[in-house]
Amino acid sequence: MTEELPGLDPQRLRAYLDRATPGLVAGPLTGRVIAGGKSNLTYAVTDGAGVWVVRRPPLGHVLATAHDMAREYRVMTALRDTPVPVPRTYTLCEDPDVLGAPFYVMEHVAGTPFRTRDEIAVLGAERTRAAAESLVATLGELHAVVPAEVGLGGFGRPSGFLERQVRRWHKQLDASRSRDVPGIDELHERLARTVPEQSAPAIVHGDYRLDNVLITPEGDLTAVLDWEMATLGDPLVDLGLMLVYREQPDGLVGDSAPATSAEGFPSSTELVELYRAATGRDVSQLAWYVAFGCFKLAVIAEGIHLRHSRGLTVGAGFDRIGAMVAPLVERAHATLKER
Incomplete structure (x- = not known):
């Protein structure tokens, strides 16, 4: 090793x-x-x-x-x-x-962060669905935790969370610019103009998706990882971003199809209904959260593209990340039109 x-x-x-x-x-x-x-x-x-x-x-x-x-x-x-x-x-x-x-x-926790359809194929359709249902159920459990009861009462500022998030990721975009990205500044302006009324605050993971959790061969979820963007705020940003990853853009997992496209993995509509049933939260404005998830992921990808262009990345696959940005921006604009 x-x-x-x-x-x-x-x-x-x-x-x-x-x-x-x-x-x-x-x-x-x-x-x-x-x-x-x-x-x-x-x-x-x-x-x-x-x-x-x-x-x-x-x-x-x-x-x-x-x-x-x-x-x-x-x-x-x-x-x-x-x-x-x-x-x-x-x-x-x-x-x-x-x-x-x-x-x-x-x-070190046992389990696999499934990224590609080939990887998750070992589970089969039934256990793949079970893993996806556990993914949503665990998100609901996270959003049900009372922050003050676990010592996280001052972990973030829920009031004005969505407005600050839109500003924050535009600031991150400014810090990562190395090329022109058509439509991304217009996307920021649209998101800022149409911020919905916030959902009741909760602990937000910030990057909740299938390959940020560990799954056993039986389809059990053993750990949630990658909490670097966790805070207190509107939990629907987690659901919105999870749906962005459900329909992953090309390039995120290289030449392989994403694990979320595997047989047995629920559709986006099913995932939303599972979450709504588990939490009772209003998901009627979810299109905005999906568009914001696209914007956030596009900014992250642009930052990775900049680091890769400077020779500061470790591992394979970074050369493809920059190609994700334009499709994400286009998807966000299309999603906002559907509202």
């Missing part, structure tokens, strides 16, 4: 863990990069007996407020005793002198 580990020095990590969590690690560490993510870097490390997961920000060009290790660590720690399955957290290091950036260490 050893390979080149950009952004992680196993010896420095071992020395830190011996100080921060005595007894956790029993020998020299080796590791590997866990592929698939296009944002934070994730590694599996082992001492030959135990296995842990390390998360740190990407190399170079880190957008302001993005890739917040303390945010991920805090929300997963807070959710430990709720119905929402999360890995156990061990330590957060905010000293950049250890690995060059803040990072945290968490439990």
Whole structure:
């Protein structure tokens, strides 16, 4: 389990863990990069007996407020005793002198973050549907958690959340510009003009989708991952973005069809009804949230495209991410016309 580990020095990590969590690690560490993510870097490390997961920000060009290790660590720690399955957290290091950036260490949980139709085919149609239903049910459980009861009462500012989100992602777009993207500024203006009345606030994951959870061969959901954009706000942004991923744009998973296109995976309409039945929330304005999800994902993809163009990405597939942006913008405009 050893390979080149950009952004992680196993010896420095071992020395830190011996100080921060005595007894956790029993020998020299080796590791590997866990592929698939296009944002934070994730590694599996082992001492030959135990296995842990390390998360740190990407190399170079880190957008302001993005890739917040303390945010991920805090929300997963807070959710430990709720119905929402999360890995156990061990330590957060905010000293950049250890690995060059803040990072945290968490439990390694069994399961697969299914990304492609070929990968999820091993489940079969029945277990694929069960996994999708668990995905929606878990989202409903997250949105039912009372933030103050788990120590997250001050985790975000729900009032004015949607307006701030639209402004925030336009600011992130400005920080990631490297080329002209037709229609994206007009999309921002349309979203800002048509913000709906907010749904009752809840804990928002921020990037909720099938390949940000772990699924067992039996179709059980064992953990929700990637909490870097979690906050308190309108939970329908999670549902809207999940629907964007349900109809994934070409390029997100390379040359393979997305896992959400597999036999047995519910349609977008079915997913919405499952969520509405589980939560009782009003989903009549969901088109706006889907369009906003397209905008947010387009901005994220543009930031990744910029990092890739500067040679600052680690892993395969980054060369295709830039091609996602224009179709996402077009889909958002079309979705807003349907309102």
